[in-house]
Amino acid sequence: MDKFVVRGGNPLLGTIKISGAKNSALPCMAAAILTADEVILENIPQVRDIETERKLLESMGAEVELGYGRAQHRTSIKCAILSDPVAKYEIVKTMRASSLVLGPLLARTGIARVAMPGGCAIGGRPIDLHIKALEQMGAVVTYDHGYLEAKTDRLKGTHIVFDKITVTGTEDILMAATLAEGETILENCAREPEVTDLAALLIAMGAKIEGAGTSTIKVQGVSSLHGARYRINPDRIEAGTFLIAGAITGGDLIVDCCDPSHLGSIIGKLEQAGVRLDVGTDNIRVRSEGGGTLKAVDISTEEYPGFPTDMQAQYMALATQAEGMSIVTENIFENRFMHVNELIRMGANITVSGRTATVRGRTPLQSAAVMCSDLRASAALVLAALVADGESILDRVYHMDRGYERMEEKLRGVGAQIRRMGDVFGKK
Numbered sequence: 455m456d457k458f459v460v461r462g463g464n465p466l467l468g469t470i471k472i473s474g475a476k477n478s479a480l481p482c483m484a485a486a487i488l489t490a491d492e493v494i495l496e497n498i499p500q501v502r503d504i505e506t507e508r509k510l511l512e513s514m515g516a517e518v519e520l521g522y523g524r525a526q527h528r529t530s531i532k533c534a535i536l537s538d539p540v541a542k543y544e545i546v547k548t549m550r551a552s553s554l555v556l557g558p559l560l561a562r563t564g565i566a567r568v569a570m571p572g573g574c575a576i577g578g579r580p581i582d583l584h585i586k587a588l589e590q591m592g593a594v595v596t597y598d599h600g601y602l603e604a605k606t607d608r609l610k611g612t613h614i615v616f617d618k619i620t621v622t623g624t625e626d627i628l629m630a631a632t633l634a635e636g637e638t639i640l641e642n643c644a645r646e647p648e649v650t651d652l653a654a655l656l657i658a659m660g661a662k663i664e665g666a667g668t669s670t671i672k673v674q675g676v677s678s679l680h681g682a683r684y685r686i687n688p689d690r691i692e693a694g695t696f697l698i699a700g701a702i703t704g705g706d707l708i709v710d711c712c713d714p715s716h717l718g719s720i721i722g723k724l725e726q727a728g729v730r731l732d733v734g735t736d737n738i739r740v741r742s743e744g745g746g747t748l749k750a751v752d753i754s755t756e757e758y759p760g761f762p763t764d765m766q767a768q769y770m771a772l773a774t775q776a777e778g779m780s781i782v783t784e785n786i787f788e789n790r791f792m793h794v795n796e797l798i799r800m801g802a803n804i805t806v807s808g809r810t811a812t813v814r815g816r817t818p819l820q821s822a823a824v825m826c827s828d829l830r831a832s833a834a835l836v837l838a839a840l841v842a843d844g845e846s847i848l849d850r851v852y853h854m855d856r857g858y859e860r861m862e863e864k865l866r867g868v869g870a871q872i873r874r875m876g877d878v879f880g881k882k
C-alpha cells in the first residue's frame with residue numbers, strides 16, 4: 455500500500471495548476487449512458503475514481519477510451535450497446551458515486567440494477583431520495599440481495615420536491631428527466647457548480663433544461679440525445695486545498711487554472727483568517743506569513759454556496775495553526791471527523807462534541823506516522839505534515855488517489871518535501 459513521506463517546514467512558492475473537477479467528471483461520464491453517440495470529455499482529472507467509473511461503464515458494455523500523452527485528460531465514451539445495465543457491488547462499494555448510473559440507465563434502457571451503496575468512512579450514504587424521485591416518475595423499484603432493480607416503459611415527467619438537498623440525487627434525476635415523457639420540475643435542488651457543469655453537457659447533448667444552478671430546475675423531456683464534446687470545469691476543492699497549503703506554510707503561491715467564482719465561501723474564510731489573496735479571473739495568489747499571523751475563524755459546512763463539507767478537514771488543519779479557538783461544525787455528514795484523532799496525534803488540541811469540533815490554536819505540530827481514512831481527511835493530514843517538525847509518514851494514500859491528481863508531484867513542484875514511498879522518480 456502506498457505511503458507519503460512528508461518533511462515539514464518549507465513555504466510553498468510558485469504556481470500550481472488545478473485539474474478538472476472529479477465531482478463534475480463522474481456525473482458527466484454517467485451522462486454518456488443517455489446516448490448511443492460518442493461523448494468526448496476534456497479536462498478529465500487522472501484520478502482513481504475516473505478509472506473506477508471507466509470500469510463501471512465498460513462492465514455495462516460501453517466503449518471508453520481514456521486519452522494518453524498530450525490527450526491524457528480527454529476521455530471518449532460510446533454507449534452504443536448497454537448489454538448489462540448493472541452497477542455491481544464490487545465497484546459501488548469503492549465509489550459511492552456509482553449510483554449516478556441509476557437514472558441514466560433507467561431512462562435509456564428501461565431497466566437498471568444497482569448495488570445499494572451502504573455507508574462509508576464519512577457517514578451513511580443513502581440514495582432513498584433518488585429512488586423516491588424515480589418512483590414518482592413511474593419506475594417500479596424492487597430489492598434483491600443488496601441490489602435495487604428499477605424498471606419502466608418510459609419515465610414520466612412530474613413535479614419532484616427533494617426532502618433534502620442532495621448533489622448526486624439532483625444530478626441522477628436531472629439525467630433521468632432528460633429522456634422522460636413531458637416536463638419534470640425539480641425543487642430544492644443542489645446548486646453546486648458540478649450540477650451546472652452536468653446540465654451544460656446535457657444541453658450540449660440536446661437536452662432541454664432551465665434553471666440549473668438554482669434550486670428549481672425544469673426539464674422538457676426529449677425522445678433522444680446525441681453526442682457532444684464538453685470541457686469539465688476546474689476542481690474547486692483541489693483549488694481550496696492548495697490555497698490552504700499556501701496559507702498554512704507561509705508561502706506565496708499562485709493557484710492557477712481555477713474558477714474563483716466557485717470559491718467564494720473559502721476565499722471569505724481565508725481572508726477573515728488573515729490570509730492575503732489576490733483573486734484573478736482564473737487564478738488566485740495566496741500569501742501568508744503562516745502560523746503566528748493566522749487568526750481563528752469558525753466554519754459551518756453547508757450546501758453550495760455555503761462552506762463545502764469537502765473542505766472541512768483541510769480547514770481544520772489550518773485552524774490548528776491559527777491563534778485562538780475555531781469552532782468547526784459539520785452539518786452534511788454525521789461522521790466526517792475521522793481526521794481529528796490523527797491531527798491530535800500530531801499535537802493538535804481538538805475536542806469533538808456531536809457535530810462540532812473545537813480547535814484551540816496555535817499548537818506546533820509534530821511529525822508522526824498517521825493513517826488516511828478518507829479522501830479529504832488525507833488532504834488534511836498532508837497539510838498538517840507540511841508544517842510539522844520532521845518527517846511524517848501517511849499510510850493508505852489510496853484514499854487521496856481517488857480524487858487528487860498527482861498531489862505529491864504538484865506539491866513538490868512548489869517546494870514541498872513529499873514523496874510517495876516506492877516512487878523512484880520522487881526520491882530525494
Ligand SMILES: CC(=O)N[C@H]1[C@@H](OP(=O)(O)OP(=O)(O)OC[C@H]2O[C@@H](n3ccc(=O)[nH]c3=O)[C@H](O)[C@@H]2O)O[C@H](CO)[C@@H](O)[C@@H]1O
Nearest residue numbers: 477551578580581582583584619620621622623763786787
Ligand atoms: C461524487 C460527488 O459529487 N460527491 C459529493 C456529493 O456527495 P453526495 O451526492 O453523495 O452527497 P449528498 O448531497 O447526496 O448528501 C447530502 C446529505 O443528504 C443525505 N442524503 C443524500 C441522498 C439521499 O438519497 N438521501 C439522503 O439522506 C446524505 O446522507 C447527506 O447527509 O455531495 C457531497 C456534499 O456536498 C460531497 O461531500 C461529495 O463530495
Ligand SMILES: C=C(OP(=O)(O)O)C(=O)O
Nearest residue numbers: 477550551764829830857
Ligand atoms: C466525499 C467525496 O466523494 P464521494 O462522494 O465520491 O465519496 C469527496 O469528493 O470529498
